[in-house]
Amino acid sequence: MLFLMIDLHTHSNASDGQYRPAELVEKVCESGISAFALTDHDTIAGLSEAAAEAEKRHITFIRGIEIFVEWPTGEFHLLGLGFTHISPSLAELVDFLQTKRTERNLHIIEKMREEGIDASYDELCSLFPDSSIGRPHFAEYLKYKKIVKDNREAFEKYLGKGKPFYAERTGANLDEAIQAIVDSGGVPVIAHPLSLYVSWGHLRTIVEDIHSRGVEGLEAYHPGASGHDCKRLESLAREHGMFVTAGSDFHGEKIRADRKLGYTADGKKIDDRFYYEELLPHLAK
Numbered sequence: 342m343l344f345l346m347i348d349l350h351t352h353s354n355a356s357d358g359q360y361r362p363a364e365l366v367e368k369v370c371e372s373g374i375s376a377f378a379l380t381d382h383d384t385i386a387g388l389s390e391a392a393a394e395a396e397k398r399h400i401t402f403i404r405g406i407e408i409f410v411e412w413p414t415g416e417f418h419l420l421g422l423g424f425t426h427i428s429p430s431l432a433e434l435v436d437f438l439q440t441k442r443t444e445r446n447l448h449i450i451e452k453m454r455e456e457g458i459d460a461s462y463d464e465l466c467s468l469f470p471d472s473s474i475g476r477p478h479f480a481e482y483l484k485y486k487k488i489v490k491d492n493r494e495a496f497e498k499y500l501g502k503g504k505p506f507y508a509e510r511t512g513a514n515l516d517e518a519i520q521a522i523v524d525s526g527g528v529p530v531i532a533h534p535l536s537l538y539v540s541w542g543h544l545r546t547i548v549e550d551i552h553s554r555g556v557e558g559l560e561a562y563h564p565g566a567s568g569h570d571c572k573r574l575e576s577l578a579r580e581h582g583m584f585v586t587a588g589s590d591f592h593g594e595k596i597r598a599d600r601k602l603g604y605t606a607d608g609k610k611i612d613d614r615f616y617y618e619e620l621l622p623h624l625a626k
Contacts, residue, residue: 345375345613346603349403349422349620350532350560350588353379354469355387356407357477359593362391369400372602376401376616378588380420380532383409383438384473385427403620406431406522407532409438411512415538417531419518420560422586423624425526434513434521439473441511446474448508449500456505458486476500477596492596519555528623530558530586534574535566545577552581557623562587562615564600568607584623587615 352358353365360368362379369377377400379391388404395402404424410417421431446462453460465474465482472478480495489495499506522529531551534544548559561574562585578585589611591602605611 346373346610347587347613347616348374348377348589348591348603348611349405349586349615350380350407350420350563351377351591351602352381352407352593353387353391354472355384356381356473357475357592357596359595361471362387363394366391366394366398366400366402369395369602370398374400374603375613376403377602378403378405378420378422380405380407380422380588382407382473382475383435383442385424385431385435386471386473388424401616403616405527406435408434408518408522409510409512410515410518412515412537416536417512417515418533418536419513419515419522419556420530420532420558420586421518421522421525421527422530422558422620423527424522428521428524428526430517431521431525434517438513442473442475445508445510446479449476449479449506452506452508458488460486477592479506515551516554523555528558528620529556530560531556532560532588533563533565533590534559535563535570541573545580548577548581548583552583556583558584558586558620560588561585562605562609562611563590564605564608565590566606568609571606584619585615586620587611 353362381387392402405422408419410419450460450462469478480492483489483495519529559578562571575585587605589600591600603611
């Protein structure tokens with residue numbers, strides 16, 4: 342059966358991706374993808390550029406974001422998909438997250454200096470002028486300073502949780518994030534739920550809770566999970582009346598070589614049903 346490829350989870354260099362938004366759209370086009378979402382971390386800075394390029398190339402573009410949410414276990418990321426506009430509440434939330442991100446980054450720089458590294462936040466930002474700086478950029482910075490050979494070594498020795506240069510993040514309040522997404526005409530979707538690092542029984546309780554609070558969708562298919570677990574996640578979503586999405590979480594070949602546009606768990610192509618049958622009906626409400 343012939344189907345079109347889509348991708349509902351990608352990143353540009355507006356956050357921690359490799360490609361500028363317009364370059365990402367070019368890659369999407371080359372990959373034979375008919376519809377995709379740009380979901381940069383805690384920023385909407387790349388949406389206008391991506392939208393303009395997608396229109397030129399006649400690709401369906403879904404405006405989105407991936408928001409880091411304050412949560413007691415693991416990491417909670419909330420996708421907002423299908424913005425029709427940027428509401429004041431979303432703009433305010435993004436400003437808050439960017440401020441907290443900068444505070445964290447300065448803390449990491451301070452830790453590096455304490456270890457005798459000649460580190461400068463201005464220098465780091467100059468290396469990534471259009472990006473929302475995060476730990477992947479610090480990994481590149483450590484390579485630039487010849488402290489490490491690659492990103493894996495940077496995270497294993499310095500930037501991972503419990504390591505010398507790790508600093509805690511401040512996330513968004515879940516209910517405020519949900520409201521900001523809805524205010525902007527989008528729908529809230531929990532991203533890669535297994536990153537919450539809880540048992541399946543506890544995950545069921547969490548999904549029930551967040552659905553009752555307004556999270557409409559669940560990203561069941563993600564390359565960080567096995568195909569078997571993805572099917573379990575889809576079943577879990579159905580139990581609670583949630584729609585499901587799928588994405589590659591593509592950042593670029595130099596950043597995550599194992600993730601390809603249009604492909605998800607177990608290297609499978611992302612079926613267009615996840616857009617046309619799952620997401621789109623909720624955007625049309």
